[in-house]
Amino acid sequence: MDDGAGAIRRDFPFPEAGDHHMREWPLVWHPARGHFERTCPHGVGHPDPDDVLYLQSVGGVSGAHPCDGCCIAPLRD
């Protein structure tokens, strides 16, 4: 990990977004954290749930991010 240069943008690991509540939010690459984020309606970036699954599979995940709570899935009934 090179904190100075940032991570090179890679392709999104899946052909399309999964069925999660953030899928309609803009997808952005975050070079400093090396993952994809979704920007919530308040302008806060949250780790993309699909990208987190990918990162868990390769052992490189960090869920740390400034959060306003929007990445917590709403309850479904």
Ligand SMILES: [Zn+2]
């Ligand atoms: Zn928010």
